[in-house]
Amino acid sequence: MESMSEDGYTLAHISHLHDLHLADVPAGAPPPLCHACGLHCTRSAYQCAPCRYALHPTCARVRRTVRHPAHPEHPLSLRLATPYQSGIYTCDACRTGGHEFVLHCQHCQFDLHLPCAALPAEVVASRAHPHRHPLRLAYDNPHRGKPQGVVVVCTVCTQGIVPEQWLYGCERCDGFAAHVGCAVPDAQIKHVYPRIDMQRVRAEQDASQTAALLQQYQQMSALISAQSSMFASNAASMLGVTMEGLKLGARMADDNLAINFNKSGTWDQIRKREEYYRQRKNSYL
Numbered sequence: 001m002e003s004m005s006e007d008g009y010t011l012a013h014i015s016h017l018h019d020l021h022l023a024d025v026p027a028g029a030p031p032p033l034c035h036a037c038g039l040h041c042t043r044s045a046y047q048c049a050p051c052r053y054a055l056h057p058t059c060a061r062v063r064r065t066v067r068h069p070a071h072p073e074h075p076l077s078l079r080l081a082t083p084y085q086s087g088i089y090t091c092d093a094c095r096t097g098g099h100e101f102v103l104h105c106q107h108c109q110f111d112l113h114l115p116c117a118a119l120p121a122e123v124v125a126s127r128a129h130p131h132r133h134p135l136r137l138a139y140d141n142p143h144r145g146k147p148q149g150v151v152v153v154c155t156v157c158t159q160g161i162v163p164e165q166w167l168y169g170c171e172r173c174d175g176f177a178a179h180v181g182c183a184v185p186d187a188q189i190k191h192v193y194p195r196i197d198m199q200r201v202r203a204e205q206d207a208s209q210t211a212a213l214l215q216q217y218q219q220m221s222a223l224i225s226a227q228s229s230m231f232a233s234n235a236a237s238m239l240g241v242t243m244e245g246l247k248l249g250a251r252m253a254d255d256n257l258a259i260n261f262n263k264s265g266t267w268d269q270i271r272k273r274e275e276y277y278r279q280r281k282n283s284y285l
Helices: 198-260 267-284
Strands: 010-012 020-024 044-048 053-055 076-079 102-105 110-112 135-138 167-169
Touching: 020 053
Parallel strands: none
Antiparallel strands: 010 020, 020 044, 044 053, 076 102, 102 110, 135 167
């Protein structure tokens, strides 16, 4: 914002060459698009009719330098275009991209959409919280960085909250959490704070658990099959060795019996017996 008339209806803004004039948006007329945030102006807007240029009143009144409680370390500078070469920045409040005006910290690469920066730090919403306790905007979502699949459930609508986004909480009621749109129903930016379908999340979790159990069953079946095959192979090998040993033992027993008791036997046994007696005879000479 550069300068405004005393009555607040005429504005000279750094983003446009001509003066902007505050006017209500006629009912039924197509709402003009705000050049600062990219959202439609549904109620009133500062406009340059010949250029079809428009700004939300809240966007138009943002100063060039802002101190915001979400980033107390440094002041945020109003940039009319993204400071990054990619042409897109990511808002640290809603985690969605943008290419319009941005409040930017050049030291920390911290960025905020103008409507996100304009969210009230504290609200008292009877519909959202019947205890009438003040709801405070959590700039650092306590659930941020949780493992994938962990979803925070909004106490108001019972749908999921994206863990990476800002939310409203109650310091006096443990576990209370609310979407931006549930705590501030008329927030311009509420559509970028979506509600996660918890039925779908639970169905996906059940399907994932079923798939994991099936995979474990298949792995166990394969392991049991491999162990059974190994056992059968070892048993067959051991049985083969045992049978060969029994056969060899039987042959040795027959040979010893034929030799020791001078019984008739096979030609091989007779030869071994004669060789045995010959060696015995020579040992006495």
